Amino acid sequence: MSIQQHYQLYVQYLEANGFNGTPGNLYDSMHYIMQLRGKRIRPILCLMGAESVGGNPQESLILAHAFEIFHNFSLVHDDIMDQSEMRRGMPTVHIQYNQPTAILAGDNMLIKAYQSLHAYNGPNKDRIVEIFSAMASKVCEGQQADMNYSTQDDVGEDQYLQMIENKTAVLLGACLACGALSANASEAIANKLHAFAICIGLSFQLVDDYLDTFGESGTVGKVIGGDIMEGKKTWLYIKSCEASKETKNWYLTTSGTSRVALVKQQWIEMGLDKALLKKTAVYDQQGITLLAELESLGVSSKKLKELLSYLSDRSH
Amino acid sequence: MSIQQHYQLYVQYLEANGFNGTPGNLYDSMHYIMQLRGKRIRPILCLMGAESVGGNPQESLILAHAFEIFHNFSLVHDDIMDQSEMRRGMPTVHIQYNQPTAILAGDNMLIKAYQSLHAYNGPNKDRIVEIFSAMASKVCEGQQADMNYSTQDDVGEDQYLQMIENKTAVLLGACLACGALSANASEAIANKLHAFAICIGLSFQLVDDYLDTFGESGTVGKVIGGDIMEGKKTWLYIKSCEASKETKNWYLTTSGTSRVALVKQQWIEMGLDKALLKKTAVYDQQGITLLAELESLGVSSKKLKELLSYLSDRSH
Numbered sequence: 001m002s003i004q005q006h007y008q009l010y011v012q013y014l015e016a017n018g019f020n021g022t023p024g025n026l027y028d029s030m031h032y033i034m035q036l037r038g039k040r041i042r043p044i045l046c047l048m049g050a051e052s053v054g055g056n057p058q059e060s061l062i063l064a065h066a067f068e069i070f071h072n073f074s075l076v077h078d079d080i081m082d083q084s085e086m087r088r089g090m091p092t093v094h095i096q097y098n099q100p101t102a103i104l105a106g107d108n109m110l111i112k113a114y115q116s117l118h119a120y121n122g123p124n125k126d127r128i129v130e131i132f133s134a135m136a137s138k139v140c141e142g143q144q145a146d147m148n149y150s151t152q153d154d155v156g157e158d159q160y161l162q163m164i165e166n167k168t169a170v171l172l173g174a175c176l177a178c179g180a181l182s183a184n185a186s187e188a189i190a191n192k193l194h195a196f197a198i199c200i201g202l203s204f205q206l207v208d209d210y211l212d213t214f215g216e217s218g219t220v221g222k223v224i225g226g227d228i229m230e231g232k233k234t235w236l237y238i239k240s241c242e243a244s245k246e247t248k249n250w251y252l253t254t255s256g257t258s259r260v261a262l263v264k265q266q267w268i269e270m271g272l273d274k275a276l277l278k279k280t281a282v283y284d285q286q287g288i289t290l291l292a293e294l295e296s297l298g299v300s301s302k303k304l305k306e307l308l309s310y311l312s313d314r315s316h
Numbered sequence: 317m318s319i320q321q322h323y324q325l326y327v328q329y330l331e332a333n334g335f336n337g338t339p340g341n342l343y344d345s346m347h348y349i350m351q352l353r354g355k356r357i358r359p360i361l362c363l364m365g366a367e368s369v370g371g372n373p374q375e376s377l378i379l380a381h382a383f384e385i386f387h388n389f390s391l392v393h394d395d396i397m398d399q400s401e402m403r404r405g406m407p408t409v410h411i412q413y414n415q416p417t418a419i420l421a422g423d424n425m426l427i428k429a430y431q432s433l434h435a436y437n438g439p440n441k442d443r444i445v446e447i448f449s450a451m452a453s454k455v456c457e458g459q460q461a462d463m464n465y466s467t468q469d470d471v472g473e474d475q476y477l478q479m480i481e482n483k484t485a486v487l488l489g490a491c492l493a494c495g496a497l498s499a500n501a502s503e504a505i506a507n508k509l510h511a512f513a514i515c516i517g518l519s520f521q522l523v524d525d526y527l528d529t530f531g532e533s534g535t536v537g538k539v540i541g542g543d544i545m546e547g548k549k550t551w552l553y554i555k556s557c558e559a560s561k562e563t564k565n566w567y568l569t570t571s572g573t574s575r576v577a578l579v580k581q582q583w584i585e586m587g588l589d590k591a592l593l594k595k596t597a598v599y600d601q602q603g604i605t606l607l608a609e610l611e612s613l614g615v616s617s618k619k620l621k622e623l624l625s626y627l628s629d630r631s632h
Contacts, residue, residue: 026460077423081416100397100463103419107393108456110426115449118442126434133431140424144342147416
């Protein structure tokens with residue numbers, strides 16, 4: 001099956017299993033976020049995890065759905081915390097409805113994710129539920145760390161990488177590993193698939209940081225310099241502080257678009273653009289090594305390589 | 317075991333299983349709400365459910381803990397939605413910490429409740445997990461309905477009763493039923509225990525409404541007339557609208573303490589104080605009938621009767 005077919009398979013399942021209940025506004029708000037267009041990366045990862053070890057993706061759909069519901073729960077609550085007004089070109093749930101409804105929609109989606117997880121009746125159920133909860137808790141920890149960092153003065157590179165691993169990468173790892181476990185993968189294979197997804201998640205997030213500062217607006221499809229304008233403590237900022245104690249002064253003093261140009265120039269002079277690409281290459285290389293190991297364990301890695309190119313298409 | 321012993325048993329378990337993790341502020345906030353003094357009614361109900369069918373409460377502690385964590389999750393999020401600043405004489409979590417941390421604390425507690433549920437390995441696990449999730453979703457629906465009613469003009473008695481059943485009573489029902497199921501109760505007994513707890517939950521909530529308007533401040537331990545001052549749409553208000561179309565005018569036009577006296581007088585003249593007590597007596601009677609049926613099925617109902625008096629002690 002191609003990635004496009006995995007996508008179609010999941011989207012059909014989603015359409016047939018939409019949220020519906022009383023009070024109407026609660027269930028409408030849950031339906032609303034689930035229907036916003038997206039790449040559906042997490043359910044696809046879950047289906048591919050099953051297929052990579054010879055399983056039938058159809059049988060993992062209910063798990064794929066649990067992960068996608070969980071992901072959307074986290075988006076709804078994160079958007080409240082980050083006070084984001086738009087998501088995928090549409091108003092966020094707390095803007096479209098209201099904040100109390102958005103809190104409850106998220107809560108109910110987290111419960112519905114567990115209901116989908118419990119409705120799964122294939123191999124390794126207990127282990128899958130265990131991985132799911134451990135992941136879910138780490139996602140909360142990552143979001144809390146991210147918020148703490150905005151007022152924290154001494155965030156190191158390791159802490160930052162741990163934060164993006166918890167906030168983003170562990171969910172990808174859980175999707176791929178649980179998909180494989182649902183098709184009877186061994187613990188050793190599931191662990192390596194988990195580690196592989198962590199690598200691509202970290203690489204993806206760091207490339208995101210790179211493009212936000214050094215990308216071309218036309219290619220990336222969004223305004224460049226958003227992180228700098230917000231004064232976000234990204235990998236670039238942290239490394240810049242390590243290299244020069246004066247970073248804090250010029251990073252936070254000027255404002256708006258003039259700041260973007262200034263900061264970009266400074267960081268290029270410091271060689272941070274190249275250093276960031278080098279950092280992502282380390283994770284990519286770790287991923288390739290893991291793929292080779294997986295191949296030797298009998299896992300079909302062809303699809304996982306395709307996935308890398310699907311993920312790196314930033315036009316969505 | 318006496319109710320006091322059930323209380324002690326759970327509190328010791330809670331102390332030995334406190335939340336602890338990184339980031340510190342996230343786990344501190346979860347610990348904070350769990351440690352606020354309370355009657356621990358839900359875990360006690362769970363332990364009593366086990367004991368009422370001959371089980372050992374010790375073996376149901378992990379389930380009791382799942383229910384108490386769930387209850388505290390709902391308090392943290394409800395307090396944000398209701399903008400409550402105090403709970404049990406202490407600042408609420410979003411006041412003591414901040415709103416984003418309170419949202420994440422609730423999310424993480426919901427996950428931790430499921431982790432405690434999954435760590436249970438006794439009889440009827442699948443059924444217990446199923447009851448737990450159905451209950452959890454109903455609690456969200458009840459809270460949404462409660463919020464909707466504040467701007468809704470045509471709330472009927474049945475809708476109001478459904479709302480308080482979802483928001484409060486189904487959790488009590490799930491605690492008692494799941495406790496019994498964990499001690500190998502039959503589905504028939506679990507269902508009757510569930511129905512019994514729903515009755516006492518509804519009666520408790522309606523007595524709460526009664527005391528808020530007609531109680532004595534010294535006995536109830538809080539200011540009388542809070543619901544009226546807030547213009548809350550309680551059972552009394554709904555029945556008052558049914559009896560007189562002019563209720564809306566005088567219920568919402570005057571303000572403060574003068575409103576309390578006026579509304580109280582009108583409602584006593586309409587006989588609503590007696591009607592409300594009569595309504596609660598119907599649920600109490602249903603509860604007593606269910607207890608007799610449970611007794612004939614071999615369930616020890618002595619403790620459940622004690623529970624009724626523990627619940628009706630409003631001094632906590």
